[in-house]
Every structure is written in C-alpha cells, then in structure tokens.
Amino acid sequence: MDAFYASVELRRRPELRGKPVVVCGSGPRAVVTTASYEARKLAGIHSAMPAAVARRRLPDAVYLRPDFPAYREASGQVMDVLRRNLEVVEVVGLDEAYLDLTGIFSPKAAMRRVAAEIRQETQLTCSVGISESRMLAKITSELGKPAGMVVLSRERALERFAGRSPGLIPGIGPKTVSRLESMGIRTLADLRRWQRPALEDAFGPRSGAWLHARGNLLDATPVTPEHETKSQSTEITFDVDVTQRAELERHLDELSAELCRRLRKRELAGRTIGIKVRLDDWTNVTRSNTIEAPTNDPSVVGPIALELLRAYDPQRPVRLLGVRVASFGGNEAAEPEPTPGQLQLGLAS
Secondary structure, eight states, X not given: OOSHHHHHHHHHOGGGTTSOEEXXXXXXTOBEEEEOHHHHHHHOOOTTXXXXXXXXXXXXXXXXXXXXXXXXXXXXXXXXXXXXXXXXXXXXXXXXXXXXOTTOSOHHHHHHHHHHHHHHHHSOOOOEEEESSHHHHHHXXXXXXXXXXXXXXXXXXXXXXXXXXXXXXXXXXXXXXXXXXXXXXXXXXXHHTSOHHHHHHHHXXXXXXXXXXHHTTOOOOOOOSOOOOOEEEEEEEEEEEEOOHHHHHHHHHHHHHHHHHHHHHTTOOEEEEEEEEEETTOOEEEEEEEEEEEEOOHHHHHHHHHHHHHHHOOSSOEEEEEEEEEOOSSOOOOOOOOOXXXXXXXXXX
16 A cells, blocks of 8 residues: 555545655654655655654654554455455555465456555555565565556566665565675675575575575565464553663553453464563563463463563663563464465555
C-alpha cells in the first residue's frame, strides 16, 4: 500500500490532500510511522526517522498521531479484496502482502483489476511488483510507487541492480553492509563475484549461504497463507531514561499483562519467557527462562519477567524495556535451497 497510514488519514480528512502529512507520536523519542509523498519530496521525511528531526525539517507539515484501530480496519478491507480475487494470499503486515500468481493466464491484467478494485472500495492505492520470487517482488513493488505496477525478471534485475548496494536486499542491514564494504564488497555485482565457501568462512555456514543466494537474487521462500507464530512481544521506549528499579518493575508488570491479553486473544501460550533491556548507551540485553507448561497467564509471566530483570540488575539508565513469550510449539523448518521460484507478487508500503 502507498504511504498507508497517511493515506488512511487523508481518506477521512480530504481537506489535507496535497499537503505534507506526517503520522508520528509526540514524545521526544517518537519516530515517524509514515509520511505522505509531499512530505517525502519536500524534506526527505521517511518512516523510522525521529519525529523531532521531521519537525525540524518541515515544521509547517501536518502532524497526526497514529490511529491503529482505523489502520487495522482499512487493512482488513484491502486484504478482503485480495482474498476474494486470489487463492494464495500471505499477509505480512497491515499494509503488505504476497500473492502467488502461478497459473494465472495474465498476471498483469489480473493485478490491474485487483488494484482498481482496492481503489474503488477503499479509496486507497497500492503499488504492485511482479517477479519470480518473494524477494524480487518486494524490491520490484518499490520501483513504481505510488500506484504503479512493475514486472521484472530475475535476469533483468541482475542487470538493473548490479551497481546497487547489497543493502537493497531485504534482510541485509547497515551493519552487514558495513562489514561487506570492509571486505571490498560495495555492490551486488561485487557480492556475486564471491564464491559461497568464501562467504561461509567470513559469515558462517548459514549466513554465508544466505548472502550468496541473495547476492544472486535467488529466493525460494514460498508464499504461504499461514505462518506459525514463533513468539510475541511488547515493549516500551521511555521518553526519558529510567533509573529507578520500582518504575522499571511497574512498567514490566504492565507489559506482561498486555502481552498476555494479546496471547489469550489469539489462543497462544508459550514456554519461554524473556525480557529485553536497551540501556542508554544502546546496549541491548536479553534474558529468558523456559518453563514446563505453556502459559499466557500474567500471574506466571509477570513474576518470571520480574525475576529476570532483578537478576540482570541494569547498572545504567534504561531506554527501552520489553517482555516476550515464545516456544508456542513446532520446530523451525530449514530454509529450502535457493532456486528461482514461482511467479509471485509483492504489495509493499
């Protein structure tokens, strides 16, 4: 979906159309949830940018607090259109989905109809990328924004993106990009010149094999309607770093209660209970404990999380605090060998 949260706001506030609109919180550590294309063009405002930076860059923009119930409702309308038109729909967020178009006679015509139906029923627009794998569909969907459709084969993508940074690939973050650059790998073409054994030596067998596949724009991940939930978590970033133990424990108790409420709603229970602590120097610390019986009871989760926090005993002010429940059951499947996949489509924000 195109600038989804901002677009939902514009749908109910048409008088703001054409103006720079930024959806974000108001706290000192709030970040931009999304921004209209006007805000992006005028000041380069983008998702995850600190809201304070956005306000300095564009003080005259319209700043709106997020309304997630409204976004969830709009997302449901969009996904209903997708499911009504195609058999295999994998929803990966409120504003993003993958569709398996294998066997459809004219994928482009089919997706034009779907995009038009979304626009007619929701007054929202989407951008469509059609390619041979999830990864390429995701990348391709970004090329035609907003409200565009791009079809790109792997062969053409290898040529088109040869000079781009490996950071173009979903899953390759800034730290990995920096490490690759230190090895002389600055482009995807550079990455393709490295053999898999050399990458495995540098990054380990699994990560090296993954990088080798992604460098060659290979991804065999299937589009699947259902995903096994591995874990659930909730966290809070404090406006001001917290030093008082009692305040941390109070927040942890509230987070545990909220997480268990969500787990019960989804009928999930887990055996692993963990905490996440981010200190003022951005050090991230996690601790966990595994119990015998699955639970979603706050009277169980809360005390264990509290015990983990007390055992860690942070010696610096705390910036972020979170609690997590995992081990819902089942074993993680091994990633299939990367080979060119089926014809797939990505809708991305």
